[in-house]
Amino acid sequence: MRIYEYQAHEVFSSHGIPTPQMELTRTARGAEEIAKRFARPVAVKAQVLVGGRGRAGAVKIAQSPDETHEAASRILSLHVKGERVREVLVQEALQIKEEYYLGITVDRSHRCPVVMASPSGGVEIEEVAKLTPQRIFKKLIHPLVGFQNYQARLLAFSLSRNKERATGIADILTSLFRIFEELDCSLAEINPLVITEDEKLCALDAKIVIDDNALYRHPELSSLGNIEAEDPLEVKARQRGLSYVRLDGEIGCIVNGAGLAMATMDLVKRYGSEPANFLDIGGGASKDRVSSALDIVLSDRKVKAILVNIFGGITRCDVVADGLKEAITRMKLNLPLVIRLSGTNEDEGRARLAHTKAILAGSMDEAARIAVREAKK
């Protein structure tokens, strides 16, 4: 779960990481007032949970309250990668001497946290990794002893040989790692960490992503923003225990299992169309869950055909068929519905759908091909 920048800044600040003066607002008027109070140039930054807001024009520097009003007004009318901007953060603009990158994430191959630092801050770290990998310093963190001061110093001295500056960076790294552990993060990042003209350290941006699997340990975080919660359909799906992500295509997909769902989407694309969504009904789905899934997929107006692909293991094909049949009847379905059932009780499942308008396919390949064809009709 990603949290908003302003929330991440609050976490930073409460852990002793220096952050700029800032305030949150929902209106251009409010932004102007904040700029007046700060009485200095400000940055106006869209609060969204997706990346790439800079390129989308959703971050602007304003020299005056008037300019702030204008910038905020423009940003508040934007969508970034489909996410509507509802709030902006107004932050004092600093005189910047240098920009660093600090980040902590999980190294899957080494099975441990990795702390990264780079003197090339302010740009996307993936670009730095590609173009000048030698400018990213990394330390793997052994779970026995955690992040030690010597590691913080090692990274800090890689960024600056100035003792005071290195000490400050090491302290921030130590705090950042504490946040990473305490909040069960999968990412904690400062980009850029700046040195101001008066030689002060300040975390200009703040990014925290929390491990979904650890959210149960952090009830205090459940109230915070959430990327999946942005889309009303995604919220609804989550409430019904379905893993659903809305996409841009026209084939609604209902599948059991994440890997099979992705493979199904890939097939849709291969046959010349695009999936309207990712939807995993999970293992051993009940009739109700299946019925809800169809409900949600049908609520997406872009959908022109529905593709159901079930491989019954724990999931029973007859139960899935019952759920589908119930939903078809209830919702007076008038879109093409292509169903492929395989595995546990597949014959019973097929039998139950025999007298509906659903099209039964013999394999997932066939099912995808038919669904794409039907959608194009």
Next chain:
Amino acid sequence: MRIYEYQAHEVFSSHGIPTPQMELTRTARGAEEIAKRFARPVAVKAQVLVGGRGRAGAVKIAQSPDETHEAASRILSLHVKGERVREVLVQEALQIKEEYYLGITVDRSHRCPVVMASPSGGVEIEEVAKLTPQRIFKKLIHPLVGFQNYQARLLAFSLSRNKERATGIADILTSLFRIFEELDCSLAEINPLVITEDEKLCALDAKIVIDDNALYRHPELSSLGNIEAEDPLEVKARQRGLSYVRLDGEIGCIVNGAGLAMATMDLVKRYGSEPANFLDIGGGASKDRVSSALDIVLSDRKVKAILVNIFGGITRCDVVADGLKEAITRMKLNLPLVIRLSGTNEDEGRARLAHTKAILAGSMDEAARIAVREAKK
């Protein structure tokens, strides 16, 4: 540093370990009042920092307030292994069905904490270890993952197959380990942990010893009782940076290094006397430190002769000699003082003491022999 039982009980209680109803008092009158309020039989227990108070008669059960008064009065007049009893703890007496032992300490050989549990509680665990070692269950705790629930269960089910009881014991073990880690203990022990007639768990006794080397992390503990702080001379020595332990003999010892100090004491005994103290002046001692050491040893009235044994490495013999000379002059010494100086600057040291009444010895053997002989004169 060992803390008092009542303090350990407070720590237990704040960590959710069930403890009996109890109050502390300095007077027999107070004890009687507490017993009246409790309105049931009580245990009156001396609060001392040394072990063996049971055998010293410093723990008594009292059936009535009158008996409580009598017991407290007697206990408050006792010394346990030289430590005067100043306070007693009045604790409700429980109807006991079973007594267990739980303890956590450091296993030096395996270099990790060890959690121990035994169904033979209420007696000294060393006795159990000697007579029925199979009745002590141990789990070594790997520092990577700490004390895990499965280990708590494993030990708890070794004590009782009753699920509720085992769950209760496992919870207490988990709390005890948390205390052990949070307070940097070298020992955390409950002996006995009892099951009462109404099937409740309760920690009757509480013992916590804190790692002296970790005290700097626990300023909150520095106000608590301390075995070394009991003796005024020991307090004084500590303030002057000396490691001093008062003993029962007549030869005052001043040595640099703990191992050498013990070997010196052993020699005193070998030649037929007993050391009056352990005193390590530490490495690289200053003139003042040496002078203070002599000061402290001379404050012990039992001392009949003083034995100084210095092996100069970082410590300079001339500096030691200056300190001794200064103290001899200042204090108008009238006890035999036998000095052995060896190592760095030994000739200069000996030269400085040439015209004092100090007896210079050539080896530590000789020094010990002379000191014992002089003391017997």
Next chain:
Amino acid sequence: MSILVCSDTRVVVQGITGREGSFHTAGMKEYGTKIVAGVTPGREGERVDGIPVYNTVKKARQESAANTSVIYVPHQFAPDAILEAADAGVELIVCITEGISTLDMIKVCCYVSIRGSRLIGPNSPGVISPGKTKVGIMPGAIHKEGSVGVVSRSGTLTYEVVQNLSMSDLGQSTCVGIGGDSIIGSSFVDILSLFEEDSETQAIVLIGEIGGRDEEEAAAFIREKVTKPVVALVAGRCAPREKRMGHAGAIISGGEGTADHKIKAFEEASISVAESPGNVAQILRAELEQEGDRQNL
């Protein structure tokens, strides 16, 4: 020989009295797996499906000589369960449980490797050596005894591929679900090296998906160390960036972990990549025939 599990496998089920645990215990037993013990704290003395239940894995091991554990306990208790199995000396630990926190798994994996146990999962469908033994939740009936080793990060997608293989008369030596989480006990490389050494395995199918670098590392390993034919399949070509596709593992962040990147890695290592689950068997058959031709030269 198969890898990881065989007819000598003796299984203890952790969480045997739970809904999942008891359901799949029945399924494994039915398949012929030797389930020798179960563990649920406080339930010692009971029986599930005739199998004795113990309070601890240690006791279960002592009484039953189990060498393999399969874990069905809820996610909050799963790290403790894995540690308990490792500490009790269980050689192979298969963790079905999904939803375990990443930082917990980091410590758990480190401890398991110190203890010298092997961990499969978490969030794994399990391991099956068709005709011999099944340790997990996969439907046994779709499998067929044979000589194709299958290793995968997902569940139903694997079943799809396995069914396709079986119907094409390509039986399997062992099918291993390594699990869909970001931190897992055994990687593709770990399992590939077992298949390479296994005399019964003649070809390998690898089923990957977006996220992480496990497929890229597998490709490099195959190029260097694997002599047997390998066919790969990668799911998630059209998954968008920064969206989470179900599995904890299936998220792309930054440039890394895209399906295209992984497919390119396989292709550069001269490994055939199937376009869909439906043509894995066909490609593998062609590979095997080529291999046969080569050996006949």
Next chain:
Amino acid sequence: MSILVCSDTRVVVQGITGREGSFHTAGMKEYGTKIVAGVTPGREGERVDGIPVYNTVKKARQESAANTSVIYVPHQFAPDAILEAADAGVELIVCITEGISTLDMIKVCCYVSIRGSRLIGPNSPGVISPGKTKVGIMPGAIHKEGSVGVVSRSGTLTYEVVQNLSMSDLGQSTCVGIGGDSIIGSSFVDILSLFEEDSETQAIVLIGEIGGRDEEEAAAFIREKVTKPVVALVAGRCAPREKRMGHAGAIISGGEGTADHKIKAFEEASISVAESPGNVAQILRAELEQEGDRQNL
């Protein structure tokens, strides 16, 4: 050959700019030890006694090819310093610092052994191979080159014994202070096994004291594995129970760890025990003569 340190030893001093660090650096240099680098964070570019100072051990290693570290930093920073040395790949780490907390040392020792470094101490006077190199704080002049290996838990008591040996013309191959704390990186047994393997060492002196079980384990090990003559000395016969005698290690709790118990363990393993530091040399001489007689038979 000596053990642990020899003329190839290249030392980095951690905490070189501190009072202790700079003082003992001079002493080691004077003895002939190759001090090749020092570390004090933030002081890179300076020199102490002509020795270059670096911010990190990693950098110091890169620049100087140091293979041994000696640590003089204050106790709060010492665990970090040991971990840094181990992580940088230093083979031998000698920690002079005393007063490190026990729970910290437990983690540190575990990490050092995972990394494959060897740790001596903490609270150790160091290691010296007379005539070759000195890594620590012991007075060099009392030592003499020879073939007696000395291993001890204490400082000045060791100097006393060593002086006694040297004056009796019993030179030393290596003298190792393993440290007076309860958790130390290398035990008597670790060092004994090195002495046993060392061709230059012909006899061993072991200096123990009250507390712990290290001497008892040493006695058992000597009986089983050590073929060279050993003389033991145990300090603290008249130390009272439950009183702390300076060293963190030197406390007796319960029945364990008394001097009598340890002496008994040595005697039962047929190891000669000296009654005082003054008669170690004499007993050792007798042992060596016996050994000589035996070899002449």
